[in-house]
Amino acid sequence: MVRFSSSCGDSYSICRRFLLPILLSLHISCQLASCGSIVRFLPGFEGPLPFLLETGYVGVGETEDVQAFYYFIESESNPRVDPLMLWLTGGPGCSVLSGLMFEIGPLAFKIEEYNGSVPNLVLRSHSWTKVSSIIFVDMPVLTGFSYARTNSSAQRSDLLLIHQAHQFLRKWLIHHPKFLSNEVYIGGDSSSGITIPAIVQEISQGNEKGLKPWINVQGYLLGNPSTSIREPNYQISFAHGMGLISDELYESLQRNCKGEYIDIDPTNILCSRDIKSFNETMSGINSQHILEPDCHEFYFISKRRSLVQKYPWKILSSYHKLPPLWCRIYVYFLCEFWANDDNVRKALHIRKGSIGKWQRCSYDIPFEAYITSSxxxxxxxxxxxxxxxxxxxxxxxxxxxxxxxxxxxxxxxxxxxxxxxxxxxxxxxxxxxxxxxxxxxxxxxxxxxxxxxxxxxxxxxxxxxxxxxxxx
Incomplete structure (x- = not known):
């Protein structure tokens, strides 16, 4: 990591003599490494993008064998002074396209039946890029378009994610020095509630140790964040308060389980019985939004080869099929079709051969969790x-x-x-x-x-x- 002195001293000529060659070499190395490329057009979107989108890779890890892919969208207001946010999607292992396309970015998929062509994109009027610049980064490794150059660098854990996100941001700022003075925030949701506070702490400690460039970090924001492994305990009282379970079942759960609904003593027959009743009562409820229809059954289909051959555009993998258009998760499937299109990958400057099939969430890849509470x-x-x-x-x-x-x-x-x-x-x-x-x-x-x-x-x-x- 490049380290600049905290002061150029009294002589401007000395500062210029030593600092300019370093900055020039960084600029050249960034060009050679394809650190970032401006994206002006995207398949599915009509006309040029009305905002600045840059995509690229930043090498992290001791030998930079982890290539972290990012989407950077400059503030649509005043990027010179507006805050800069680094955004991580949860999972762990869900691509930041989820955050960009479904939550806080300036683009969204047009909700229309898929016909085999590239899904259409529309502008989102309530993008958080209206007031800040945002770096959406695919982390941990093997998430979205991020990849590993060696088998040993493909390991995934919360500790590695923390260190690599910290390293990513310092390197990104080196190659984007005009944002060095902007206020910086780290944001994310869901399982990112475990790692983001730790990332902010590591950035803060790095600043205190004199790591360069100094990061003007001001704070963090978390949406529906996981904080510890005890959170499912509160699902019982939430379900009761929302009128999803009866008073009698709630009182029995409290009496027999004594507030512990996760690590149940297998000899506690009464508690196990109540938990079973609770799970049966919750079947058919969408836990991510209890008022939304439960469409998760559409993630599983028959593996019959004839169906795949007859309706190839209806099938994402041997485990997925398109849900009805009225299901919110329909756009998740459109996103997979879009991200796996060759023209889309070319427009995003994805390195050929770096990954195979793009997945919205890589739940099937192991992730070691060492932090039990943030x-x-x-x-x-x-x-x-x-x-x-x-x-x-x-x-x-x-x-x-x-x-x-x-x-x-x-x-x-x-x-x-x-x-x-x-x-x-x-x-x-x-x-x-x-x-x-x-x-x-x-x-x-x-x-x-x-x-x-x-x-x-x-x-x-x-x-x-x-x-x-x-x-x-």
């Missing part, structure tokens, strides 16, 4: 004064807002702006509370596990106000 990282970052926005779609049962409220409460910081409504267009968009450790918690009314996917206008308003240090 709570201590929140504590450390709070002590250092970093800002944070924690938001929850209030209809998510996968990571219920109750579990998020519980760990925030246990931080034991005093409240500076107590529980109240926040509004968008004169309507209640959710509820919020702010703490003395500069942490803001917000619910998004009607939101699911990835809140911006369900409530894009409200979430953009929330994000914009928070970035501007305004009350929600």
């Amino acid at each position: 709570f201590e990282f929140h504590v450390n970052l709070s002590r250092k004064g970093y800002r944070s926005l924690i938001y929850s779609g209030d209809h998510d049962m996968t990571v219920p807002f109750l579990s998020t409220q519980a760990w925030i409460r246990s931080l034991n910081y005093s409240i500076v702006d107590d529980w109240r409504q926040w509004y968008t267009n004169g309507q209640v968009a959710g509820y919020t509370r702010t703490y003395s450790n500069r942490m803001t918690f917000a619910t998004v009314k009607g939101g699911g596990h990835t809140a911006p996917e369900y409530k894009p206008e409200e979430c953009l308003e929330m994000y914009s106000r928070w970035l501007s240090n305004k009350a929600l």
Whole structure:
């Protein structure tokens, strides 16, 4: 990693003499390594893109054998001064195209029946790039278009992800020096709630150690974040509060399981019976948004070869088939068709032969989880004064807002702006509370596990106000 001195000293000529050759060599090496390429047109989108999109790879790891692929979209407002955010999608192992196309980016798939051609793209009016520049990066390795050049570098774990994301950002900033003074935030959702606080802590420690370039990190934001392995415990009380299970079952669960619904004692027959009843009652409920239809059955189909041969455009793999158009997950399938199109890969400057079939989520690849809770990282970052926005779609049962409220409460910081409504267009968009450790918690009314996917206008308003240090 290149390290610049913190000061050029008194002599401008000496600074110019030694610093310019370093910057020139970095510029040349970036060109040779194809660090980034501007994308002006994308298959499925009519005309030139009305925003700046750059794609490329950054080598991370000791020998740079991990090639992390990114999409960089410059702020559509004032990129010179607007904040810069690094965004990681959860999973772990889900491509950032999910965040870009379904949640916070400026593009979306047109919802129309797939006919075998490249799916069409439309502009999203509530993109977070209206107020900030965003780097969407595929991490961990073997996620999306990121790849490994050796078998040994293909290992995946939360610790590796933390180190590689930190290294990625410093290297990216070296090749994009005009953003060195911009405020930086790290964001993500779902399982990224485990790793992002640790990434921010490592960046902060790197700054303190004098690593260059210095990163102007100001804080982080997390949506419906996993924080510990205990979160499923709160699904019971969430389901009861939402009227999904009876009072009698809820009281029996509390009595027989004593608040522990994960590591159940196999000798506790009564608790096991109640958990079975709970699971049966929850069958057919979409845990990511309890009001949405459950379309997950469409992920599994017959492996009959005749069906694949007769309807090749209807089949994504031996485990997938297209759901009805009214299912929200229909666009997930459109995304797979789009990302696996040769013309799309050429437009995105994907290196030929680097990956095979693109998958939205690589759940089938092992991922070692060593961190069981990110709570201590929140504590450390709070002590250092970093800002944070924690938001929850209030209809998510996968990571219920109750579990998020519980760990925030246990931080034991005093409240500076107590529980109240926040509004968008004169309507209640959710509820919020702010703490003395500069942490803001917000619910998004009607939101699911990835809140911006369900409530894009409200979430953009929330994000914009928070970035501007305004009350929600």
